[in-house]
Amino acid sequence: MKDTVMGTLSQRLEENQIQLNQLLGKSTDLVTKELQLDSSTHIALVYIDGLVDTQVLHNSILYSLQEGAIQDQFKDLDPFQKLELLRKRILIAGDLSVTHDFKQFVHQLMSGNVMVLVDGTADALRIGLPGWEDRNVSEPNSQSVVRGPMEGFTENMRTNTALIRRKIKDSQLWLETFQIGKVTQTSVSIMYLTHIASPDLVQEVKSRLGKIDTDSILESGYIEEFIQDKAATPFPTIYNSDRPDTIAAGILEGKVAILVDGTPFVLLVPTFFVSFFQSSEDYYQRSDISTLLRFIRFLSFFITLFAPSFYVAVTTYHQEMIPTSLVISLAAQRESVPFPAFVEALLMELTYEILREAGVRIPKNVGQAISIVGTLVIGQAAVSAGLISSAMVIIVSITAISSFVIPESGMAVAARIIRFALIGLAGFMGLYGILFGVFLIILHLASLRSFGMPYMSPIAPYRSSDLKDSIFRFPWPLLKTRPSNNKIQDLKRQDTSKREGSAYDREK
Template sequence: MRTFRRIRKNIKLKNQEKPSRSKELSVALQITGDFDYDIQIIRSTFEKSKDVIIREFKIGQENKLNAAIIYTDGLADSNMIQHFILDPLMNEPFDEVLANHTLESNNILRWFEKSKLTIGDIKEIPDFHELNNAVLTGNTVIIIDGNKMAISASTLGWEDRGVTEPASQTVVRGPREGFSENFRTNTALIRRKINDANLLCEQKKIGKVTKTNVAVMYIKGIVTDSIVEEVHRRLDRIDIDGILESGYIEELIQDETYTPFPTIYNTERPDVVAGCLLEGRVAIVVDGTPFVLIVPSLFIQSFQVAEDYYQRADIATLLRILRITCFLIALIGPSFYIAVTTYHQEMLPTPLLISLAAQREGVPFPAFVEAIMMEVTFEILREAGIRMPRAVGQAVSIVGALVLGQAAVEAGIVSASMVIVVSITAIANFVFPAYNMAISVRMLRFGMMGLAASFGLYGITLGLLALLLHLNSLRSFGIPYMSPFGPFILEDQRDTLLRFPHWKMLSRPRLINQNNLKRQKH
């Protein structure tokens, strides 16, 4: 028994002598300047992280001064570390400097900063908390014996996907570049579009564990200051352990209203972000995702694409009207068919009514049940096509729809006219440029079908009125969601349903921008 107690006591003493990893990660202990002690703390912190490299060496050809570099393998560029850090520190003579060096000062550290380290971004680090963050974000930290500060050198060098064409927002005419998962690449793509010193990029870290980089970008002098303040206020109140994609940020900062409609816009295209910034909006760039958030977002924005501004005004106007028409078809197409065939047959021409009656002969279900079955079947096929491997996903969704539709008609489960209506509705749903708006319509469609089955055209009218009232009650960062229709702003109608020529769009949206309204001279 005494032997067991003695062993447990020895283990306890050893644990007390060894720095605790959790303690070092949570408490911002200052760097002491005692090289052996500082390295011991760093080694205990990253004891089980084999991808964190701690390389000790002697400075100069005379080997008089202890030093070490700490970096994460895979996040830092090993070639930069070798050529711009290790070679200058290990292979050059420092007789005079080392002779004048005293352990109580940081003079030698600053001398290395100014004279020998040729890396662009260098930052002094006073404590182990900042040191850990620097190492885990791809920087290389340099510790020199006798110095109570460390140096963080920017050596980011991980592999990324590169700049490719965005998959979710393709265009016939326009730039083919899209955002990637690399945070700095994304901010650089936006700066490449807007070469102005007033384009500000304010950066912060969100997530207690992931410490994800988030940038707020806007153009000073164009954006309304209250919108920027509101964005920062909502971002600062986020208290969560991790941010893995911009969808986390979107859900945490959106206006607290229960609605299926997106009140924050997202895009993969730098030209779309640049256009929104020039209108006075704010962009939120999140590290690790190609989707950039834009606030405030308006309802009409979901039906506008970048290509509208690269085509002639008449073509862009025609396509916008087509998208709004498809929105109505996707929302009330099956509902209108259910209402007319169930309650309002007198609205149909007699030959068409006879044809529909002949098709429905032998169908055991009412029109509402037919529509529900076909819509659910199509949603299953659509989801299966998305989740399956790309090579077979499209083939399964197309062939499945054709085979099931034809088999259902021949088996007498549904009518051929219902298959046509559901197919047109599904195709119209694909016309929407904004994917999250298309999902909203898909959800609302089932509610409209229920109202049509219960009350006919009166139910559809009631549903549309309720939907219109709901849309007018929404706000996005203080801006009415249905602007410039409600409130109605005549000047802003030049870029809503219609797209006037560029030489006629003289001003920016009035509710979004209150500082610098003029785009160009008359």
Template sequence: MNLFKSKNKKSFKEKWDNLQKRQTQKNFPPKKSEENNQPLEFCLKDNIQKINELFGNSDDIIIREIRIGKEGKIKAGIIFTDGLIDSGSAQNFIMESLMIDLRMTNIETEPYNGTKLLSYLKEMVLTVGDIQDINDYTNLLDSLLSGKVILLFDGYTQGFAVEMKGWKQRSVEEPTTETTIRGPREGFTENIRVNTALLRRKINDHNLWIESRKIGKVSKTNVSIMYIKGIADDKIVEEVRKRLDRIKIDSILETGYIEELIEDAKWSPFPTMYHSERPDAIAANLLEGRIAILVDGTPFVLIVPVMFAQFLQSPEDYYNRADITTLLRFLRYIGFFIALLGPSFYIAITTFHQEMLPTQLLITLAAQREGVPFPAFIEALAMEVSFEILREAGLRMPKAIGQAVSIVGTLVIGSAAVEAGFVSAAMVIVVAITAISSFIVSNYELSISIRMLRFPFMALAASFGLFGIIVGLIGMVLHMCSLRSFGVPFMAPFGPYIHDDQQDALFRFPRWAMSKRPRLLSQTNITREDTPAPKPDSK
């Protein structure tokens, strides 16, 4: 009796476990990668049916069955994605070779039967450069969606993936976001292979290494890192690899995805990564020891690590003379502080420190503000918000009318606000100078950071005057000194102070004096050039 009960109890437990297992499989079906990671079938029809099922009979997946050999006994399948391959090359180098050239060869008999057939086709028939073997559906799907032609044969569990990329793409054009008077006129495109080729043209050295990987469970975007072996720090390169490998996301559509996922300071208003669409700018950073991150589908390339001084520099700085470049850099730093603190100083002086103004100017400002019903802070806040709205509207509107709307809107609203007595004429002048100064900052992300920080500084000025501005500046500098970009201090070479790196920070020394690379970026190959200083002409 006891044995009977234990046996029934065991069978009930087995039934319960089986029910739970079926329920688990129902709620958690196998992952797509596990379903697709299956070897190819022997039968060509089964392979084609499986591909149609995986793609849902999509119209852009072209499948053609042909017969090859002298007597046409061997069935073959040609599969490709319409729009991703060069159809002319596929016709000339694949179909013609298989359907016409093989008619003169009796491959159905020895010595080309069995496994020797695939070797013969790969070595003697297919006149293309890149041919890869595929044995499972995972590699087949990845190759098919990457612009390759798939060749399958009846009776074989192995096929070929032939490189035939040829989709439509934008040609190399002049960059629109980083304009220069002097320098190259070519910019990156949305094709990652074109971008790497542009950098190869700039740096003709075998030490320029490229490491590629696919990121995104759904998009499977090609992401590459480029660096010069022997110049870039190996620890920084390894850190870039680790951060990219930690990314777990369904899609990567632009470098902004990568930047947000691997940057150091997640909540800092200052960017800790630099992006550009100019090959000359990226090549110059690679030669200094930095690492480039390229993403397929976008013309913007990321550069790590970065320093604050880099955001106030321009590629054109290195095409002009040193004295001209130094003057322009001083103008950028002056514009940076005006764009950040212009309205704040006006609010602080007119509200708390009127004694700092000359008497005649103070009387003029008082006369202008006599009919204004709002304090200086509200006045400046309204004007700044209005200008930001007009600037954003000008960027989003069509180019033909965007600039006209922003300029006309600013003039009309400014003059109407002064005539209506809502704001003073001096405030309109201060806001206009602040806006113009923000345009002198060459990097767009840094200019956005300035626009964000301008409003807290205005609040500090309205609350505590110049004392509040000084406290805000101290807090901002402390925050900037605490930032790191892949282990490199963000404020270097100012903090920590590096004497040798001052040759290309606030000043730009002559080319013959810039003989060392940044010390924190390159630890092995520090010397850039050994050109001696020119001697003055003797009379």
């Protein structure tokens, strides 16, 4: 920010107005209402049109100031006493505070507050009357569920913090807010439970946020890239969600939530590989169903990764692995195809990715269908023209559908990126290339950290107690402790003394 905003406010109202006009230029949305309350009391209300609730301003604030009875109250008072009288007895609407710093004055003004200047004092009164248009709480779009809460975060941070506090009604749920971005001055908050979250983790989050030095923060994705442990990886190492129940569940496990004003997507740290295959719905239905669904998600992830590359490797280098009747069928299909299987797979995958991206940009009611149905239609036309085989259309279709099973989009994108690399390795080295790729993936995953925590926990390092809620989901009565991979203060989740002698305790 420019040096002109440094320093303190002037005692002269006119000088403050001149400095503010010099700073903001000819901003047509800057509104200044000057009032003469009595012969010696001259004040000005300054605000940005569109950022404050003008209805409350006119019906409450201005109405109170224009009452004739208040003129007698200003007699024999100095300017600062007049400001205090306004704060304590007259201007009772909104959140009130006093500032004397000009930089803070401008920041509060641009944040949707009404600033009151009194001639003769170097202090300003802030009245919190934010009034911009907000999107109502609605069903989240990115992580839909059949059973569970149907409310999602919005672009308003206060709405989002309230949604989390509705879930966790605990006095030890702390909220700390920082201003990041030299130009945008974006509010970034962290929420955590002080008696559960590791103090070292909280301090590390604050440290990484404090090191961000940039002009602008417009979305939580900016924060994610600044604070992640390792940038050179396709795998997401910070979880994001627009579901309050998912974020609240993470906080209850000792994680730290990072909220950014202006976006419905909240970050959660630390996170682990298995977390991206879990859905909030897993905890709202029976454990056997949840476990089965998690297995299906992992299976879909492997299909998304390996199906095209395995087809390329087997049909190009390892035909002896295919049953004779199937080899004959595949050979007949590929008889008129002018491309090798490697090029064929790349063409189909690229076509699907193009259609998928197009599906994001067009209206939502038809977008999802375009990416899948469009691939099938184009694929069938290509088969009829003899450009690709029908088997390849089947493989790509199964791969595309499997990618939608993964609950978190970041992990699905990682699978799509790695899939192309595996197709290339399979085209040059066959199954040996795929095995080499798997070896590199495992090494890479084992090296990843999320805020210092092993990314592959509880598999590597192995923690048997945490496996109860990872690949599997044990029944709630058996989930007596929180995951230990977060290095939290309080591992105990349940008090089992009241349940002694129950069926679950006899199974121990």
